[in-house]
Every structure is written in C-alpha cells, then in structure tokens.
Amino acid sequence: EIVLTQSPATLSVSPGERATLSCRASQSFSRNLAWYQQKPGQGPRLLISATSTRATGIPARFSGSGSGTEFTLTINSLQSEDFALYYCQQYDDWPPTFGQGTKVEIK
C-alpha cells in the first residue's frame, strides 16, 4: 500500500500568514490525492480532491498542487477557523490511505 508522510507534524503560523503543508508518497502516482481538515470533536471535512480541485464551499485561500510523490496544501492568509488538523489521502491505489496529519496552530 502507498504510505503517505506529512510534514511538518506541527506548523505554527500567525493569522494572516501563509501555511504550506507537505505530503510525500512512498511511490509515484497521478493526481488522485485529497486533503481533509479536522477540528476537535468533529469528523474530517473534504477540502480538495484530484490534487487541486476544491470541494463545494471551500474558500479560494485553500489550494493544492503537486505530482508524483510530492504534494502540497497551501492556505493563504490564515483565518482563525483554519487552525486545525490536516490530512492528505491517496486514492490512486487500494486501499485508500491517509497521512499522519499536520496540526496548524496559532503562533
């Protein structure tokens, strides 16, 4: 199965700044990568699929990019509601697998 490694584990960012989250795959694949946001006590929320396609209702400050084994989630101008846990997930191979998560915290 494809192993996803997210870095950093914790990212400290000031409101209004940009956050860049990394997701590295153990083997190369096409664009079948998704990103999720999770807040305490809630289930994850789909942000992005197909590497860069925002889900319905997701603000434009969230963007995804990458290919091969390196993928990135960028959050521009961080808002208070963006401080949360973020997971990447590949669905190119079976079974679908997730990274360990990156926590974005207030600096």
Add this chain to the structure above:
Amino acid sequence: EVQLVESGGGLVQPGGSLRLSCATSGFTLSSKSMNWVRLAPGKGLEWVAYISRDSSTTFYADSVKGRFTISRDNAKNSLHLQMNSLRDEDTAVYYCAREGIAVSTFDSWGQGTLVTVS
C-alpha cells in the same frame, strides 16, 4: 443538509463484540457507496470498510478482515459495522463516511463514536 450520526460505541473487553450504527439524512442513501474510517489514539486516519450502493460489494482493511462486517439498510437510511473478536488495537473513534464524486474520497463524515477495547 447531509447528516451522518454514529452510535453504538463504548467500552468492551478484548474478544468482545460491538455493533456500530450510522443514521443518515439529507440525501438518498441508496445512491451512495459508504465507508467506515477510524482514528486511533496517536495515529492517523485508517480506512476500515466499504460497501457498495446495493450491498453487492464489500471490502475490508486487512487489519479487520474476518472480524468486522459492514452492512446497510437503504430503506431505513442506516449503515452498520458489526465488530467481533475485538482487540486492544481496535480502540479508536469510528466515523461513517460517504463516498465522494471521486471514487474512494469521502465527502461527508459523521462526528464519530468512540470504541474502547480494554
């Protein structure tokens, strides 16, 4: 509004059984494949089980194969996970998750139900 509400979690001894349920609303359950995904303490999310729209196809993670059974009742808008022979490592928050437009993505999730095996 799509809603998924899990129930049935709790404390169970190793070797015991538990049945989780997920009540759905806001969409036609029969039109969507469904999944269970779990989050164990200190670990990342792990996909657990899949069931197709008409229940004809099911898949399981190797870690639960032979012990867990996923099922659904489209008429009652519900999804279930029967968990037998539970182990310490099954301790986790269990989420039901609706399959997204892209196969094997998850576009709606419940809030989760905690299963503790101890």
